[in-house]
Amino acid sequence: MPQDPVPAGDIGRRLALRREELGLTREEVAERAGIAAAYLRYVEEEPxxxxxxxxxxxxxxxxxxxxxxxxxxxxxxxxxxxEAAVNPVFTPLGRDECLALLSDHGVGRVAVTTEDGPAILPVNYAVEGGTIAFRTAPTAAPSATVGRDVAFEVDRVDEALSEGWSVLVLGPATQVTEADDVRRLRARARSAPWAGGDREMWVRISPVRITGRRIRAGSG
Incomplete structure (x- = not known):
């Protein structure tokens, strides 16, 4: 079975982490493996x-x-x-850093109450004018967010370094109905919805509160 492509930079981080776990220098690993230490350094440092x-x-x-x-x-x-990082350091994130991590698009999770109970669902989103917009279908579960206060979350976990961050957005969700707004959002979308299908109903979340946190490995 073919392997999935490995994200650029992940191999180098894993090599460096394992080498440090064993307390080995690049030169020692290179000698053991019969490779050039310079190339090992390149792999570890070049994303x-x-x-x-x-x-x-x-x-x-x-x-x-x-x-x-x-x-x-x-x-x-x-x-x-x-495993958790050694001496992990927990750091709250300010609003500006949270917005930077949200970037201009990506995949996040929206919490919604459905007929079958609460659900947390992944959606492709775009950031525009300080708001978060995502596409769905009128019959899809995320459409139930319209007219309600919702929670929206994005996170990233770096398995190689046992680090990560998360951003939580709280605010009301409304349907985007103006034709110009819909056209603009459609033009800004970097990708069709990963779920596929006809999903041309746009929902906008207007943040009332944005919080975040980051966990990194500490020293020692």
């Missing part, structure tokens, strides 16, 4: 590096690991299954 299978086999053996583990063999599992 676009994609080393070949021979390199990966040699380095995996030198690091007492396996190629699937170094490539992120648990990528298909829920995030956060790894």
């Amino acid at each position: 676009t590096a994609l080393p070949g299978p021979t390199f990966m086999l040699r380095v995996a053996d030198a690091l007492e690991s396996t190629v699937p583990q170094l490539r992120g063999g648990a990528a298909g599992m829920p995030p956060g299954m790894g």
Whole structure:
């Protein structure tokens, strides 16, 4: 079965993390693996590096690991299954940093109450004018957010470094009905909805409160 592509930079982070866990220098790993220390440094530090299978086999053996583990063999599992960082540091995020992390588009989760009970659903979103907009269908569960105060969340977990952040947005959701607004949002959309289908109902969340937090590994 073909492997899913590994995000650029993930292999290097995993190599460096495993090497540090073993207390080895790049030179020591390079000697064990029979590779150039300069190339190992390149792989660890260059986000676009994609080393070949021979390199990966040699380095995996030198690091007492396996190629699937170094490539992120648990990528298909829920995030956060790894060990917590040593001495984790919890930091609240300010509004400006939260907005920067939201960027201008992505995939987030919206909390909604449906006929079957509460649900948290992923949606493709776009940020415009300080508001968050997403597409859905009138019969889809996210449409139930219209006319209600909702919670919207985006997060990122870095399994290699046991770090991550999350941003939570609270505010009322309304349907976008003005034709010009719909055309503008459609033009700004970076992607069709991942769920597919006819999803031309736009919902806008106007933030009343934005909070966030970041967890990083501490020193020591």
